[in-house]
Amino acid sequence: MSGNGYKSIDPAVQEMLRIAEEEGYETVFSRAEEIKPCPIGRDGACCKHCFMGPCRLVGKTTRGVCGATLDTVVARNLARAIAAGAASHSDHGRDMALTLLAAAEGEAPDYQVKDLQKLLEVADILGVPYRDRDEKEIARDVALKILAEFGQQKGELTYLKRAPLRRQEIWRKLGIAPRGIDREVVDLLHRTHIGNDQDAEHLLLGAMRCALADGWGGSMFSTDITDILFGSPAPLKTRANLGALKEDEVNIIVHGHEPLFSEMMVLAVNDPELIEYARSKGAKGINLAGICCTANETLMRQGIPTVGNFLSQELALLTGAIDLMAVDVQCIMQALAPLAEQFHTKFVTTSPKVRIKGAIHVEFDESRALEIAKELVKMAIDNFPNRGKVRIPKHVSEVVAGFSHEYITYALGGYYRASFRPLNDAVIQGRIRGVAGVVGCNNPRSTHDYAHEYIVRELIKNDVLVVQTGCGAIASAKYGMLLPEMMEEVGPGLREICEATGLPPVLHMGSCVDNTRILTVASQMATEGGLGEDIADLPAVGIAPEWMSEKALAIGTYFAASGVYVLFGVGSPIKASEEVQRIMSEGWERTVGGKLEFVEDPEEIVRRALEHIDKKRAALGLEEYNPAKFGKSGDRLMLQFLKALEEGKEVSLYSAKSLLGA
Ligand code: SF4
Ligand code: SF4
Incomplete structure (x- = not known):
């Protein structure tokens, strides 16, 4: 199955690709057509770890x-x-910790603690004293404690204790409880040098340990510090797709991952002097929007619109409406620089780690963060009068996002009884069949957004609650699938829960590092009671239908090592070895309870996901899932009542009989 014959199911992307083709611009889509992947490398059979090679292990070559x-x-x-x-991911987390430290020590005056409650919770988990202490002192000690976990040589990461006890025991027994974040990354790089670890099973154990250091370390720290500095997300409304660009305003795009810079851009574009300056240049205002996970960070907290996911980055420039695109780290295509040169767009790199030939470099420095952000906004405004032809697709969707795990527990139980109990009960009763995380990138080797959209729709139709992050969440955002209206398309049991709690059936939980929010939800569901005692007991799956990045592989591996069945689409980087496939599937299922499989066909992904969810339900002794059990929506009577009133019929709100007769 490959979609509808288009390169993308997104009408805005299709429109821009037509323009690219007519006018002769190359894009990631055209390059993917031109550059066929080398089958030996794609399947994982090419080694270039030393200069005696590269060795291509195909045909008769088995060594x-x-x-x-x-x-x-x-x-x-x-x-x-x-x-x-x-x-x-983890280095992103380190940058967040360094900024928290700088803010606490007065060296980054534009950053403050926004979510004190979260700071105290994190301090509590880390064992940092917080009673009767100044907020800045707590923040400093939290930052120092987190930074120490990067360089820790022995022992275990403190956040492992956020996992269920049973899970911690499994990690310890297998010797894969991560010691320190940097240590596990270096350990794995060392092992994979020529002449070291040459036992596939043992290598993959090392890979799990390293991935766990990301999931329960670097990434989780990143999420927590971002919440501390910029606030824990709560639901808000915004828009998604290229139609969020504005022809009559200065358009600035932030692209990349770390929120340190993009949050300052949010402040800068709201500066009254700069708005006035934009007007003086003939613009009606300043429009900030995002791409990739920077978009998700500012969307979740500030309601800044996203103009698209990974494969839309060049297409945004093709609109001719981007006055400045500022990037930091990760998922930034080098192709942006030569493409920007063909338009009026200022393309600016900001991270000390990232330079791209042809880009303007304005290095971001946390000690004068807002000042630099304002400089960039001014650069964009000055560039507004230089625009040439502008063609902005009209397509744009409304989005409701901002579902932190804290908000989900609040929605389920209110302020005083916030908990996952109602969610667990709904799973136990079979109203919710299971939970799926549908996350990750786009990849031009498969129809853009097709698998994301198909899989999410199928799962919610089957009463599976879906949580999303990354470019997968942006895909759903663009098709109106993050709205409460999606309830019309979901199974009756899940619909009842959504109606009762006000939660939509597809929840946007943030950026790629925020996959750790999903780990937290899974851990809390497992310890809440009634669904076993470990993450591996939950009727839950993780899916990355259109993955492409190494970060996605790290995420998939830490979920599998945490007990989750993970399915990746597109193709398999381990196809060349049946033994490696066996280890990561049956082998890991036996040892860590989770597994990672690569399955190209989205229909087969859904089939395997539902089969796994039902298998876990059976193992828990839960009633077999029955889609007919919960009949029609609970709101049906209210809707009928309102309709009957409109029609002038005599009905009583408190009599179902009179309503059903109406
Ligand atoms: S490490 Fe071995 S297999 Fe890899 S390139 Fe060197 S000689 Fe070839
Ligand atoms: S989901 Fe993948 S493509 Fe998108 S921002 Fe994250 S790593 Fe990059």
Whole structure:
């Protein structure tokens, strides 16, 4: 199954691709057509870990020059990718911790603690004293404690205790409880050097340990510190897709991942002097929007619209309406720089880690964060009069986002009784069949957004509650699937729960590092009672239908190592080794309770996901899922009552009989 024959199901993307083709602009889509993936590398069978190679283990070649087997090569390639993914997320977490420290010590005056409650909760988990202490002192000690966990050499990461006890025991028994974040990344890079770990199973255990250091370490720290500095998300309304650009306003795009810079841009575009300056240049205002996970960060907290996910980055420039695009780290295509040169767009790199040839570099410095953000906004305004032809697709959708795990417990139980109990009960009763995280990237090797959209719709139709992050969440946002109106399309049991709690059936939980919010939800559901005692007992799955990045592999691995069945679409980087596939599927299921499988067909992904959810329900002794059990929506009578009133019929609100007769 490959979608509808288009490169994307997004009408705005289709429109911009037509323009690109007519006017001869290359894009990621055209390059993917032109560059066929090397099948040996794609399947994981090419090793270039030393200069005796590269060794391509195909056909009659079953050993590398050093004697490494196909299983070793495939496992080693995957492990290296996981180390890079974990390093990226976790280094993002480190930057967040360094900024929290700088803010606490008065060296980053534009950042303050916005969510004191969250700071205290984190201090409590980390064992940082907080009673009768100044907020800044607590923030400093929290930052120092977190930074120490990056360099810790022995022991265990403190956040492991946020997992169910049973899970912690499994990690300890297998020797994969991560010691320190940097240590596990370095350990895995060391193991994968020529002449080290050459046992696929053992290599993959190391990969799990490293990925866990990301999930229950670097990424989770990142989420928590971001909430502390910028506030824990709560539901808000905004818009998604290229139609969020404005022809008569200065358009600025923030793209990348870390919210440190984009949050300052939010402040800068609201500066009255800069708005006035924009007017003086003929613009009606300043419009800030995002792409990729920077978009998710500012969307979740500030309601800043997103103009698209990973594959839309070049298309935004093609509109001719972007006056400035500022990027920080991760998922930024080099192709943006030469493309921006063909338009009036100022393309600006800001991270000390990232330079792109052809880009303007304005280095971001947390000690004068707002000042730099204002400089960039001014640069965009000055560029507004230089615009050429502008063509902005009209397509844009409303979005409700901002579902932190804290808000979900509040929605389920209110301020005084916030808990996951109602969610667990709904799963136990079968109103909710199970829970699925549908997350991750886009990949031009499969129809853009097709698998995301198809899988989410199928799951909610089958009474599976869906939580999302990353570019997957942006896909749903663009198709109106993050709105309460989606209730019309969901199974009757899930609909009842959504009607009762006010939660939509598809919840946007944030950026890629915020997959750790999903870990937290899973952990709390497992410890709430009634659904076993470990994450592996839950009727839950994780799916990355259109993955492409090494970070996605790290995420998939830490979910599997935490007990979740994870399904990746598009294709398999371990296809060349049946043994590695077996280890990560049946092998991991036996040892850690979760598994990671690569399945190209979205229909097969849904089938396996539902089968797994039902298998877990059966293992818990829960009633078999019955889609007919809960009949029609609970709101049906109220809707009938309102209709009957409109028609002038005599009905009583308190008599179902009179209503049903109406
Ligand atoms: S490590 Fe071994 S398999 Fe890999 S490139 Fe070197 S010789 Fe070849
Ligand atoms: S989901 Fe994938 S493509 Fe999107 S921002 Fe995250 S890593 Fe990048």
